[in-house]
Amino acid sequence: MGDVTTGKYCAHENRRWTCYDCNDGNCRIIRGRNKCPQFRRVPGDYPVPRASSADAVEIAGLPTRTLSWMGIRYYHEQPICTIAGCFNLERCSDTVLKVYVDHEGEHALLDYAAEHSKPIPVQRVHSANDACLIVVLSNTYSSVHDMKSSGHWNDGENHLLWDFSNFPYRKIAPDAPFNMFHVGKAIIASETIGTAYARLGYDLVLPLPRRWGRALAPNDVDIHRPRKYLLSFRGRVIDSIAAAYQHRWLAAEHWEVADDIVVDVECWHFDWLVDKKSLIKPYERSPGMFDDMMWNSTFGFTPGGSGMSSYRFGEVLSTGGIPVVVHGDFVPPLAPELDWSKCIVWVSEQRIIDLPHILRQIPPEEVHARQTACWKLHSAVFGEKEVDGKWYNDEGVVFTKGLQIIAQRVSSAAQMSKIVNDFADT
Known part of the structure; x- marks a missing residue:
């Protein structure tokens, strides 16, 4: 909270806000304007447990955690992933990002990324076996079962779940941090993940799209x-x-x-x-x-x-x-x-x-x-x-930027893996 001996600040007292104006350590209570009724914080309110302290356990040698939202424990065994730890880098290159989607024909976002990505180019492939990254959009599958029965799921390895907050098979509020199913090693790209959930350097935090349009070019x-x-x-x-x-x-x-x-x-x-x-x-x-x-x-x-x-x-x-x-x-x-x-x-x-x-x-x-x-x-x-x-x-811009960040992460991990392997062979 910092120094509160001078200036204005508010503190939780009995689960309600009390606000003060302090001058040289002498504080007086400030009353509100009663624009809206004050409401109490309740158990399970934010802040939720941070990612570093959310029930870390070991499962099959891979660190995982059990997370909660609004006090409800519902999302279990999320791997604490890195690119080096949860990606199969043998499918990847450090010079190009090969991407697959379960969709034939034109694909506006992927086509835009392939045209505008740099410095590492994005290349669309038509077989999951040839891809470093398998992209799943919110409208790709109609259910969790369909997604996990795709034949290439493999506990989400090398998968990117793009715009995850808008997946059609949600079971809780649309602005909740996660769906109520285990996504395994898949990278999550979502507007609704914060410090308690984002595996920084692995997941992608997306911006909420603008609803208000500016008149000027x-x-x-x-x-x-x-x-x-x-x-x-x-x-x-x-x-x-x-x-x-x-x-x-x-x-x-x-x-x-x-x-x-x-x-x-x-x-x-x-x-x-x-x-x-x-x-x-x-x-x-x-x-x-x-x-x-x-x-x-x-x-x-x-x-x-x-x-x-x-x-x-x-x-x-x-x-x-x-x-x-x-x-x-x-x-x-x-x-x-x-x-x-x-x-x-x-x-x-x-x-x-x-x-x-x-x-x-x-x-x-x-x-x-x-x-x-x-x-x-x-x-x-x-x-x-x-x-x-x-x-x-422009959704194409953020999609391209997201893929470029993943491409850079994969390239760095692949180069480091090669250095480690070359050193081991000497």
Whole structure:
């Protein structure tokens, strides 16, 4: 939490937030605005156990772990994989990535990757036996049984399950971290995995696609233009057990009131017994104000919702803005290969209340540098595609970038394996 002798911070007390304003160790309690009712954290709420401490065991000599979500233990014996440990590198080359999909004819994503991948080319093959990587998309199979009966599953070895959160045979909420079945050694690519689940250097964390489309073409965007808002956020607050909704609540209740600070929330109650949401309080601003807020904000608060990531993350980037994310489960897209440290601003959940003050202390030259770094990462990860006069992300760009990261990992592992084998032969 850091030093709390000065400034504003919030702490959990009796499973509720109490917020303080401190000056030289003298603290007073700050009352909220009652925009939305406060709700209690419950057992099983985030943060869930981190990957390094989630019931590690040994099965057949391979380290595994048992994971849980919302307090429910459901995902067992996930191998703690590396490329060297869970990939059959004898099927792979360090100069080309051969890819197979269970689909004949044109394949838009794979065809795009084959055309645009560099420096390691992607080559489509038409037999799983010839492939280093076997890609499974959300619409490839109709069931887990069909996938595992494909004849090449082999406990997921050399498989990539792309966009896993949208697989049609889900058994739990669509923004939950995982499906309720064992994926073995397969690489998972998903928008909904965080620090507790991602095997960094093996799994791929994908960005949530932008829902809001920008009106200006990429070349017309001046990322360093003057903006009237320092910080903004608009979104739902749902009294569920996901901590990210409480992060939204803290912003709505406690950010300072200023002309350059925008926070607009609508409040919802979620009845678990009947699986139904009901609106408590609507947004204060009209829907048309969203474009103004997005386009004119230097920093955008991008807390998660039911999952760890946010649609707002990519939307803020698409305007040349700087996302602010909360320390915890969030893993930036395609990390660790992509370095987001020069773009993102991180804040602890205890200091969300003081975020406007924190951002005002960032020098203009650092803001300028972060905008530049963010715009480059946005182009590399999200891409741009025009749809009905608005600009959205291009799925082909992130798919290609994901395959290139796997190609680089495989190439490095193959080269290291060759060095080890050559040394053993001497």
